[in-house]
Amino acid sequence: MHADLPLIITLASAFGLALVLGFVASRLGLPTLVGYLAAGVLIGPHTPGFVADTPLAMQLAEVGVMLLMFGVGLHFSVDDLLSVKQVAIPGAVVQMAVATGLGGLLAHAWGWSLSAALVFGLALSVASTVVLLRALESRGALETPNGRIAVGWLVVEDLAMVLVLVMLPVLAGGDTALETRDMDLGTTVLLTLLEVVAFVAVMLLAGRRVLPWVLWQISGTGSRELFTLCVVAIAVSIAFGAAALFGVSVALGAFFAGLVLRESEFSQRAAEESLPFRDAFAVLFFVSVGMLFDPMVLIEHPLQVLGTTLVIVVGKSIAAGVLVLALRYPLGTALTVSASLAQIGEFSFILATLGKTLGVLPDEAASLIVAGAIVSIAINPLLFGTIEPVRRWALARSAMARELDARSDPLAELPIATESAFLADHVVLVGYGDVGRQVATELEVAGVPFVVVEEDRGLVESLRQRGYKAVLGDAREAMTLVQAHVATARLLILAVAEPTMGALALRNSRRLQPEIKVLARAGSSEESQRLREAGATGAVDPARATGETLARDALALLRVTG
Numbered sequence: 001m002h003a004d005l006p007l008i009i010t011l012a013s014a015f016g017l018a019l020v021l022g023f024v025a026s027r028l029g030l031p032t033l034v035g036y037l038a039a040g041v042l043i044g045p046h047t048p049g050f051v052a053d054t055p056l057a058m059q060l061a062e063v064g065v066m067l068l069m070f071g072v073g074l075h076f077s078v079d080d081l082l083s084v085k086q087v088a089i090p091g092a093v094v095q096m097a098v099a100t101g102l103g104g105l106l107a108h109a110w111g112w113s114l115s116a117a118l119v120f121g122l123a124l125s126v127a128s129t130v131v132l133l134r135a136l137e138s139r140g141a142l143e144t145p146n147g148r149i150a151v152g153w154l155v156v157e158d159l160a161m162v163l164v165l166v167m168l169p170v171l172a173g174g175d176t177a178l179e180t181r182d183m184d185l186g187t188t189v190l191l192t193l194l195e196v197v198a199f200v201a202v203m204l205l206a207g208r209r210v211l212p213w214v215l216w217q218i219s220g221t222g223s224r225e226l227f228t229l230c231v232v233a234i235a236v237s238i239a240f241g242a243a244a245l246f247g248v249s250v251a252l253g254a255f256f257a258g259l260v261l262r263e264s265e266f267s268q269r270a271a272e273e274s275l276p277f278r279d280a281f282a283v284l285f286f287v288s289v290g291m292l293f294d295p296m297v298l299i300e301h302p303l304q305v306l307g308t309t310l311v312i313v314v315g316k317s318i319a320a321g322v323l324v325l326a327l328r329y330p331l332g333t334a335l336t337v338s339a340s341l342a343q344i345g346e347f348s349f350i351l352a353t354l355g356k357t358l359g360v361l362p363d364e365a366a367s368l369i370v371a372g373a374i375v376s377i378a379i380n381p382l383l384f385g386t387i388e389p390v391r392r393w394a395l396a397r398s399a400m401a402r403e404l405d406a407r408s409d410p411l412a413e414l415p416i417a418t419e420s421a422f423l424a425d426h427v428v429l430v431g432y433g434d435v436g437r438q439v440a441t442e443l444e445v446a447g448v449p450f451v452v453v454e455e456d457r458g459l460v461e462s463l464r465q466r467g468y469k470a471v472l473g474d475a476r477e478a479m480t481l482v483q484a485h486v487a488t489a490r491l492l493i494l495a496v497a498e499p500t501m502g503a504l505a506l507r508n509s510r511r512l513q514p515e516i517k518v519l520a521r522a523g524s525s526e527e528s529q530r531l532r533e534a535g536a537t538g539a540v541d542p543a544r545a546t547g548e549t550l551a552r553d554a555l556a557l558l559r560v561t562g
Contacts, residue, residue, distance in 0.1 A: 006053040010060070013043050013052050014287045015280075022283075031381040033134070033286050037374050040290020047295065054291050061288035063236065064281025065346055066254040068130055070235035071278050072142070072151060073258020074271045084458055088152035091323045095153075095341065096160060098319040099125035102311045107365075110304065116362060119355035122164055123369050124311050126157045128345020129251060130285050131377050135340070135384050146333050148456070149324075150340040158252050159196065161347045192247060199246035203238075203256040211257070212264035219266060227266075228273045234261070235274065251346070285346075286377070292349065293374055297367040304364070308372040313379065317342045329457065331405040332391055339383040343376035344369070411460050411472035413483040414451065421449040422469045424488040427554065430475040430505060431496030432459055435521060435550060439495055440468070442551030448558060451484045476504040478511065487512040493554055494520040506536055517557050521550055 021035035021042075043052040103121030112120065132154055136142040142151070211234060218230040235254050242253025261267055298305055317338040324334040352369045355361035394401035414422070427443060427450040429436060436452070443450045452470040454460050463470040473480030475494070486492055492509050506518050517537040532538075538553050 010052045034378045036286035037290040040287040044291035057288045061285040064285040066239040067278040069251045070254040070258040073255045084149045084152035088156045092156035095320045096125040099316045102315045115360040123348040123351040126347045127341045146336040195246045207260040215266045231270045292370040294367045305371045309375045312376045313342045335387045343380045344373045427491045428484045428489045429493045436495035439551045478508040492518045
């Protein structure tokens with residue numbers, strides 16, 4: 001009877017063992033995903049005892065990838081994606097080329113063929129979106145400028161992988177698929193590009209109207225279960241449709257489904273309703289990775305495992321960090337992107353499987369790729385935890401690091417020709433998200449001059465192109481406030497609700513101008529109270545922290561102080 005229930009057996013063993021080992025890992029001070037990976041190893045085909053249904057587990061993990069990418073899309077607008085194109089596109093392309101070269105050279109040194117070295121290098125070049133999102137979400141960094149850069153970078157990598165999977169049969173020496181379709185490589189690549197463009201166009205043009213309308217109709221029924229069902233159905237169905245009709249990966253299909261739904265008034269509710277499903281199926285993804293691992297590779301090929309891991313964790317990180325710094329981003333951004341890319345995941349396994357099917361990868365290649373994935377995934381949270389300590393250590397000991405962290409950037413200060421109205425008796429607005437954008441609109445309507453402080457380089461460039469006065473920098477740094485001329489401003493508005501932002505910006509602004517009025521948006525009632533005790537003129541609590549409320553309070557303060 002039990003043999004007839006592979007789905008239930010797989011779910012029960014995966015969830016049950018992941019719970020136990022995840023708890024043990026947490027008690028030992030390790031990331032819980034280490035326990036999930038270990039659970040997969042124990043129920044996988046390469047260890048003695050019970051063996052779960054591996055193909056079924058892989059399909060369940062694919063559902064987790066869909067739901068997770070859908071959730072990212074719900075928090076990642078088109079504007080966010082376009083705002084990081086300056087670093088994401090060149091960075092992802094060059095970093096993938098460097099990582100492919102490093103992995104290929106390593107494989108060539110082992111005596112592998114050129115085709116095998118190419119496939120192996122490509123498999124090490126692309127990071128796992130699932131791992132990155134879990135790391136960013138756990139630190140509340142998904143919607144920060146650095147988080148948007150990292151996610152945008154991986155979206156570009158996923159798009160590049162769509163082309164790689166099409167070209168791989170020819171590049172690896174297996175052109176049967178192209179002969180069957182009577183196409184050359186150039187025609188096939190062009191067709192794939194057209195399919196991707198067609199899918200994006202359909203989602204951005206038609207999807208923006210249809211999907212929010214569908215959610216509105218379902219919400220009108222008042223049924224919570226129907227709303228949840230609708231959200232999951234949209235994520236999974238569009239992901240499958242993207243792959244079946246347009247040849248786009250299911251991850252990208254789900255991402256764009258969430259992206260267009262973000263414009264809907266129900267986006268927040270959709271994110272909340274789908275969260276339990278995303279968490280549960282994400283666990284299955286890590287378990288499925290562990291099931292692919294053959295522990296014998298550690299004994300039979302220890303040096304090869306070490307070399308593979310070094311390319312993933314060290315080689316890719318250094319390449320990404322150097323590229324980010326070369327594009328004139330600060331040290332903190334370079335460290336964040338480096339840690340984000342220091343792992344591999346789902347696309348690597350797809351490439352390994354395809355390479356083995358084409359007959360170009362040796363038997364141990366898949367195990368090496370999975371071993372590198374498991375090690376890099378396990379230590380990735382630890383790398384994220386070292387970002388700020390490493391940054392502080394470097395700043396304390398290296399003049400070059402200090403120069404890189406506070407590099408001379410034309411966007412970090414107002415142009416010389418800035419009108420005097422924006423240099424004195426003006427408003428300094430920190431943050432230009434949804435709330436900050438509405439505050440800026442109200443100030444502009446009221447004829448109040450203001451300077452925007454933002455950490456997002458692309459957004460600052462866009463604001464300046466539209467005629468706004470904007471400064472690139474972190475408001476927690478006194479120098480950023482100096483460049484916004486807070487010492488001569490009438491009012492400082494903190495439109496970003498971050499726990500450390502308000503207190504540090506308030507303290508630095510008072511050092512520059514003891515009498516300045518400060519209006520802050522708080523992330524919680526407790527934070528609102530702390531800001532008031534620290535001397536904030538006003539602190540808008542979460543229940544009223546809208547752009548309209550913040551703007552109204554700001555105009556009231558300006559009338560008082562004017």
